[in-house]
Amino acid sequence: MxxxxxxxxxxxxxxxxxxxxxxxxxxxxxxxxxxxxxxxxxxxxxxxxxxxxxxxxxxxxxxxxxxxxQLAAEALATDALREQFVDDMLANSKQDTRRVTETLRQFLLDLPTHAMVRKLMAGVRKDEITLPPEHHQQLHDMVEKDHYPFYLDPMxxxxxxxxxxxxxxxxxxxxxxxxxxxxxxxxxxxxxxxxxxxxxxxxxxxxxxxxxxxxxxxxxxxxxxxxxxxxxxxxxxxxxxxxxxxxxxxxxxxxxxxxxxxxxxxxxxxxxxxxxxxxxxxxxxxxxxxxxxxxxxxxxxxxxxxxxxxxxxxxxxxxxxxxxxxxxxxxxxxxxxxxxxxxxxxxxxxxxxxxxxxxxxxxxxxxxxxxxxxxxxxxxxxxxxxxxxxxxxxxxxxxxxxxxxxxxxxx
The missing domain is CATH 3.75.10.10 (L-arginine/glycine Amidinotransferase; Chain A)
Incomplete structure (x- = not known):
């Protein structure tokens, strides 16, 4: 069938x-x-x-x-697919050109596949990630660091x-x-x-x-x-x-x-x-x-x-x-x-x-x-x-x- x-x-x-x-x-x-x-x-x-x-x-x-x-995690069976999926998700989250993007990307890829999928669904809060010092010089973060709480919105x-x-x-x-x-x-x-x-x-x-x-x-x-x-x-x-x-x-x-x-x-x-x-x-x-x-x-x-x-x-x-x-x-x-x-x-x-x-x-x-x-x-x-x-x-x-x-x- x-x-x-x-x-x-x-x-x-x-x-x-x-x-x-x-x-x-x-x-x-x-x-x-x-x-x-x-x-x-x-x-x-x-x-x-x-x-x-x-x-x-x-x-x-x-x-x-x-x-x-579970279906999504099972579909991402290789490292290449995991990376492609995270990149697509970040791009669709309007995170593809920001200084924080690479830190956020690595944070997600360091997680086991199923946990990564659930984290993308749950959203990533700003207080979950420690940024390198140079990233704090980004104007967007300086303006919004005490306001909007997410790097990735929840779904x-x-x-x-x-x-x-x-x-x-x-x-x-x-x-x-x-x-x-x-x-x-x-x-x-x-x-x-x-x-x-x-x-x-x-x-x-x-x-x-x-x-x-x-x-x-x-x-x-x-x-x-x-x-x-x-x-x-x-x-x-x-x-x-x-x-x-x-x-x-x-x-x-x-x-x-x-x-x-x-x-x-x-x-x-x-x-x-x-x-x-x-x-x-x-x-x-x-x-x-x-x-x-x-x-x-x-x-x-x-x-x-x-x-x-x-x-x-x-x-x-x-x-x-x-x-x-x-x-x-x-x-x-x-x-x-x-x-x-x-x-x-x-x-x-x-x-x-x-x-x-x-x-x-x-x-x-x-x-x-x-x-x-x-x-x-x-x-x-x-x-x-x-x-x-x-x-x-x-x-x-x-x-x-x-x-x-x-x-x-x-x-």
Missing amino acids: DPIHITSEIGKLKVVVLHRPGEELENLTPDYLTDLLFDDIPYLKKAQEEHDAFAQVLRERGVEVLYLD PNLYFTRDPAAAIGRGLTINKMHWPARRRESLFMRYIIDHHPRFAGKNVPVWYDRRENYSIEGGDELVLNREVMAIGISERTSAEAIEKMATKLFAGSDFKKVIAMEIPKSHAFMHLDTVFTMIDHDKFTIHPEIRDHGGKINCFILEKVEGQPFPRITRETDLEHVLRVALGLPAVTLIECGGGDRIAAAREQWNDGSNTLAIAPGVVVTYDRNYVTNQKLRDAGVEVIEVNGSELGRGRGGPRCMSMPIVREDV
Whole structure:
């Protein structure tokens, strides 16, 4: 079997990539929350306990759980690769021309490989490194020595493994992240795909690369079936990236249609999967606020045209009709976050009530705190497996955000 095989959102989940949160969360402080895309500071010990319980739920359902840091460490099997990786990470951290760079580089390379990977994730504080005396003459350090605390910023969003890369068919997108705080994250998957023995030499196609000009993130990418995707035009995914990715996907795979759904560009609705997910062959969760008062939403349908280099694009506003046609179904059911109640919907969407992870058709993992939405799912015949996300949810992401499926059974 190919090392990546994703032909739906709902096929029985077989292999998933997670990241257990680490010291990067303890490097969050109130002064830098906004720059690092957080609203609050999770308590690491509890966040790890919650994440471990989430991973265990998946294992108990027969899912192989891989961890991002272990994959990255295993991929860096030679000294040359270690050095190349550190140099790339420093360059992407805007540290490639400073006097401190060589000291920082050597500090990282002196660590064992796994510890080095975790340190890059956690960030490097200024008080962790002793600089040669001549480096203190650098103007930037003289000005900022008592202010900004990091030489390398932490990556606290890494436990949302869905976003830096997304598996589609037998390939993936390695994503150009929208905000600078997250752009380094996709480097880990680039090295894993290129150098880890599980993936290297397996001809894994990359439908979109992190070096492209336009941003796209995995939370906006949903594989509805082996021929159809839905992608959010959102705060973090641009229309230009969608068209470019779809063009390459159509040319190199069995996919024939992409439904580009325009959602409000706001922090609350940062990705499509925070407001819309697929949970069964004909069932979806939806946050009602992404549709206008007439129930409409802009959907741009990109379709493969044989013999043409670019897709045909049409516009529709009836989401149910678009889904029925695309999936060949007589009807679809949209289950509203919070049961459609205005207050409950807003509260539970903020706490990722629509961010469900399907691990089999009609079987989803959700946060237990979203009890109104969870009951509506059960009323619709969906099996709901609840996990605690009181600390994990402070990062504004739920079970789907925290998982990167790479192998599912076909449905």
